[in-house]
Amino acid sequence: MTFSYYPGCTLKTKAKDLDRYGRKAAEALGVTLEELPDWQCCGGTFSMSKDEIASKLSAVRSLASAKDKGNDLVTLCSACHNVLKQTNDAMKNDPDFSAKANNYMKLDVPYNGETNVIHYLEMLRDRVGFDKIAEKVTNPLTGKKIAAYYGCLLLRPGKVMQMDNPENPTIIEDFIRAIGAEPVVYPYRNECCGGYVTMEDKALAKKKSNKVASSAAENGADMIITACPLCLYNLNKNADESDIPVYYFTELLAEALGVKD
Amino acid sequence: MSKVTKEQVLRSSGVNVLKCMRCGKCSATCPSYDEMEYHPHQFVYMVEKGDLEPLLNSDSIYKCLSCYACVERCPRGVEPAKVVEGIRNAVLRQSGMNHIKAENIPDMLDEDLPQQAIVSAFRKYKR
Amino acid sequence: MQRIGVFVCWCGSNIAATVDVEAVSEALKSEPGVVFSTNYQYMCSEAGQNMIKDAIKEHNLTGVVICSCSPRMHEATFRKTVQGAGINPYMVEIANIREQCSWIHKDKQTGTEKAIILGKAAIAKVHLNAPLTAGESPVVKRALVIGGGIAGIQTALDIAEAGFDVDIVETKPTIGGKMTQIDKTFPTLDCAACILTPKMVDCAQNEKIHIYSYSEVTAVKGFVGNFTVSIKKKARYVDTTKCTGCGVCTEKCPVKNVPNEFNLGMNNRRAIYIPFAQAVPKVATIDADYCNMLKNGKCGVCSKVCTAGAIDYKQQDEIIEEKYGAIVAATGFNPIKLDNFDEFAYSQSKDVITSLEFERLTNAAGPTSGQLLRPSDGKHPHTIVFVQCVGSRDTSGCGKPYCSKICCMYTAKHAMLTREKYPDTDVYVFYIDVRTPGKNFDEFYRRAVEDYNVHYIKGMVGKVAPRADGTLDVQASDLISNEQLHISADLVVLAAAIEPDKSARPLATMLTASMDTNDFFTEAHAKLRPVESPTAGVFLSGTCQGPKDIPETVSQASAAAAKVIGLLCKDKLTCNPCVAHSDEMLCNGCSSCEKVCPYGAITYSDKEFRMPDRTTAIRRVAAVNEAVCQGCGACTVACPSGAMDLKGFSNKQIMAEVDAICK
Structure with missing residues (x-):
């Protein structure tokens, strides 16, 4: 492939x-x-x-x-x-x-x-297949409760992105299951982290990032995963009310497949 | 600032503001609502009325996160974020209207900030 | 050579504003065969019709061309007019210069030129018209009502009252429809069951009414006055003639986890069930998807406990055929699925419910015995948010473009009843517009606001976020105060748009009845024939035609019944003489026409023909049953040899029209 x-x-x-x-x-x-x-x-x-x-x-x-x-x-x-x-x-x-x-x-x-x-992620779901990934996992992340953070740009506008249901997506949750962990669904997973506004209005970026991170934590997540460097930055730097760790989804995938280092 | 016309904003945004049925779902869903002087539904309505001056002079145009929540959830397919962008671009295209300046960037940086944020901010705030 | 009169109608300014009617009548004067041409303000008026009659007598006309509105509007009127003056009614042709000309053109010169061309085409056709005589067909004095909700019930009761036999076909095990699930009805707050169930019983007891419950229409053949309908009686594995409805089987059945559709899945029923206590017919039905006996042959409890011996695991679907003179569609509605509206968290929280689910939660026969309790934890909700227009008035592609019409009123009802019964509950209603145009409707809504202190907020909800503590964060607009609100709610109720039942589209295909883009049945005329389908003999009752509340549904149901009674009163119907005809000498016996005929009007037979030199030959040729043919013309297009032709619309006539247009 x-x-x-x-x-x-x-x-x-x-x-x-x-x-x-x-x-x-x-x-x-x-x-x-x-x-x-x-x-x-x-x-x-x-x-x-x-x-x-x-x-x-x-x-x-x-x-x-x-x-x-x-x-x-x-x-x-x-x-x-x-x-x-x-x-x-x-x-x-x-x-x-x-x-x-x-x-x-x-x-x-x-x-x-x-x-x-x-x-x-679409490549993983539609071409490789989450079931195939699950078969290749050597180091499952069993017991980890992971919150998927979609943000805004992955799914919206839905008519153009055509990736998943923009209001109730499942692609990252299915990914989390494939690597052996347990997905945590929380309502702000598709709300904006503040994005580039961190350059111009730190207070606004903090407000938005905190809302996302605390929603994930409130629902019992151990960690958040994302596909976006700016989301990762905002959730790490600007979400100062919680210390929930944030990772790229690829890092966890590499870990589960036993190829992290 | 030279005159910005309603037609110019409509053409640039590609939005038909007459499709709006005034339900306010855009403003109900907007994550920047509290930071805005004028809210997404007001952008749509004020452009419809041709009442552009207050919008052109408001900081609200720099508060939109371009997160597409209003675009996604509008029941009439109005796409209010595009109206906000239309107004902001009409301002930025005027001379001397850049909202951020390159020389100020170093003060905004920290070692983790992805340059994607800088590029995006330049796109959104500067001609 | 025909002697043709041309009559150009102004239709007030409808035609005259964009077509120079004087120029049209003047231009058509010089067409071959035209001996008289004039124009008048309203040709369909009495004075206009008299003008036609006088001209026929004065100029010895043999054919008439009317340049006016669509033939669907006034063809019948003008045929009657000329008949009154002694000409065969089929010697009239209508040139549609309104819908197909004046209404669609802005430029008067273009409109006038086109009107003249359309007039010339009609004149060319009249030259080839021949007098036609309509035959007659008998009327089967029995009506079929498809759908057994309040619409179908009312229509059937009214038809039976007039003395005609009527059958109801209902897909569910009981009649009653959506109204059985509703708790109270606006604006009088009658108990829905109290006013509906007596009508259901009336249906069951009326000897003129036969109910086919748990049955579906699978095929419709024939035409007005003479339909043949196949009805599939689905196997319910219970002999309805023996079952007494005692309900013992429904208590003993060991399969207890079947989602109860009557309560919208909010509680469970057994695999053998009677939908609710007042079901008609009150007999049990086995759900084959869940019954252990039917699935793997291991159980048989219901059979053992049934003292009437009514259980029959071997029962099969049965298809019967019945003849009807008239058919009424009363297939009803459903709330839309909310898959496209996950911002309201319907699929993520049990405490986000639809309005119909709310009805069940407040109904004494519902899953909570009428106590308003949260589905998630069974506690009383203290803050309730109602969201209007969920999927209605939606042109984004996620919902329906129309207003569902009933939501404003039932939401006011829900809000008011909640405040009445639980005064400690805060109730919010988010609305875009409150639409209450009905008798005592606005007064009802205002009562909710003024007497019951329901908080009506102009604005929409943007997102419902279920929180870990079990509350729902409702993020919404208040457009009047220009604020974004966050309400911490215990229960959110969504007024989901309504849509026609999914069975309507395949039924419309069977009936050759037309539908709009939303799958509502289309009326023959939006204003003047609102309860008839354009397909003769097919009538419309209730929400299958468009969103409506119970009083409107009942009114339309009775109106449809009146139309059916008017039809069934007749002993004979005049047929359409514009039917197909086969020229046996040209027919090559290929059967193409027989295959395409939707009415089964064409049959083939072997016939002896005289050939040259005094020989004879047997040839297989087509013949048309004129009583069955509806004149659709499919066969004339399919016929490869040109043997099949349509009277009144012959190939020659149509070619003459085309020639006239292209000249």
């Missing part, structure tokens, strides 16, 4: 663990992740303005490059996943945007959203 892989900037610097464990786990599962040689920063956030063209082009470039490789494109960071899927959707379904983007980029063959973008 071979996929093109889009790591994104943060995974090369502050979120190296998310990337490193993701690659090790994939290898253990017999999945080949081929890093796109010429990927560029996705832009961090998708502009909702229809007349923002230039700021979306770097994502289009990566998508077009993946099309040439011919494999589905796997992303790991929630934000990259969100930007790439939304940009791809706009290239496919917004003729005005795709015409302008293609015009600007002057590719040999115009790009019209042909690349299939999936999140690493």
Whole structure:
């Protein structure tokens, strides 16, 4: 099983663990992740303005490059996943945007959203299969009560992400079961941690992060897992009312598969 | 600031504000509600009325987390976050209206902050 | 050569505003065969009709073209008019210059040009019209009502009252429908069971009414006055003629964990059950999905305890065929599934319930014997939040675009009754609009606010978060005070949108009755024929036609019955003479027409034909039963040899119309 892989900037610097464990786990599962040689920063956030063209082009470039490789494109960071899927959707379904983007980029063959973008979790669920993962687990996390934190960017907007029920998702809970642990469902798992507002309004970011972390703790979770470096940062730094630990889901996957170090 | 028109905001956001049935579910679901002077449903209604000035001059445009909760839960498919973004971009595109400046970034950093936050903040707060 | 008169209608300004009617009547004057052409403000009025009659006499007209509204509106009117002046009614053609022209064009010049073309096409067709005579068909004096809720019950009782036989087919083991699950009815707060169950008993005791409970319609053939319907009587493994409804089996059955659908799964029943105490017919039914005896042959307790010997594990589904003159659809509604609304945590918390579940929680025959207790812990809730419009007025694709109509009133009822019985309970209702247009309805809602101090808050709930301590954090908008509220509630009640029962769509296919995009049955005319389907002989009763409350449902049920009675009173019906006809000389015996005919009107037989040189040959040819044919034209399209043609809509006539348009 071979996929093109889009790591994104943060995974090369502050979120190296998310990337490193993701690659090790994939290898253990017999999945080949081929890093796109010429990927560029996705832009961090998708502009909702229809007349923002230039700021979306770097994502289009990566998508077009993946099309040439011919494999589905796997992303790991929630934000990259969100930007790439939304940009791809706009290239496919917004003729005005795709015409302008293609015009600007002057590719040999115009790009019209042909690349299939999936999140690493979707790859685990739909291509590898959680049952297959469970079979390969050598070091099950038995007895651990884990709260899945989806945040906003993994699932929303639901019509574009098409990953799971945005209000009552199960993909990470099923993942948690596959690695032998017990999922903790709590109501704020799909509410925002504050995101980039931590740059501008620490108080707001603290309020939002605390709400998520305390909701998980209140429901008896030992730890929180996430796919997003910014969520991890906010829940670690800004959720100062609780000391519940936060991990990347790939770290636990690598641990369960016995390939952590 | 030069004149921003309703048509400009509607075109940029791609939102049909007339679809709103004034149920307030966007504001019911907004995680930044308490920090906002004008709330998501007011953005939609005030743009419909062409009452843009208060929105253009309000800090509320920097409080939206772009979390898509209002987009996901609106029963009419109005997508209020896109209206907020439309107003914010109309402000940022004016000269001298950047909300953060590059030289201030070092003070905001700590060693764990993922640069994804910086990139996003530049996208959201700066031309 | 025909002598044709052309009559262009203004329809007030409906046509005249976008079509130059003077120019149309002038232009059509010079068409071949046209000897008279005029225009008038309202052609369908008495004066307009007299104008047509006078012209027929004065100019010896043999054919008439009316340029007006859709033939669905006034074709019958004008046929009658010309008949009054001595012309065969099928010598009239309507050019629809309203729905298909003036209403859809803005530019008067374009509209006028198109109206002239449509007029020319109609004139070309009239040249080829031939007088037709309608035959007659008998009427079977028996009606079928599909669905045994309050709508079906009322329709059946009214038809029986008029002296006609009527059968009710109900899929559930008992009639009664949704109303049996409701506790009290607005705005008078009558006990629903007290006013419904006597009607159920009336149905059972009326010798004109036959109830097929636990049965389904599986096929419908025929046409108005003469339907043949297949009804599947599902095996209930109980001989209904022997069962006395004593209920001993339902107490002794060892399978105790079957979710009780009557209480919406909030408690359990046995594998053999009687839905509720006042069920009609009051007989037991075995649920084959749960019965040990039927699943693996190990049990037989019910058979042992039944003193009447009514249990029959070998019973099979049985299909019977009955003939009916009229069919009434009364298939009812269901609340929508709430899978698309998980922000309200319905699937995550037992204490988030639907309004219908709330009815069961307050009903004396419900799972809590009428005590309002939280499903999670059986404690009294002290703060209750009602959420209106859950899935109604929703164009996002998650819910239904329409207003479900009944929720505002039943929520006011729930809120008021809660405050009446439990004054220590705080009750909040979140609403977008309060819609109470009915007799004593708004007064009822205001009573909830003013006398019972129910907190009505203009705004929507955004999220319900179940907390570890068992409370529900309700995050909502208060649009009047411009605040975001957090209410710590013990119980949240969702007013889920209602939708037509899932059986409606396959039934509509069987009946060839039309539906709208929401799967509600369509009326023949939204204003003037609201209880009839466009398919002749099919009538509509209750919520299968659109959301409505009990008084409206009962009114419509009686109206549908009146229409059925009007039909069954007739001994003969005039048939449509525009039926198919096969030219035996051209027929190649391929059976294509027989295969596509939805009415079974075509039969084949071997016939002897004279051939050249005094020889004869036997050929297999098609024949149309004119009493059964409905003139749909499917056979004329399917026929490869051109043998099949439709009277009044012959291939030649249609080609003449096309030629006239393309000229």
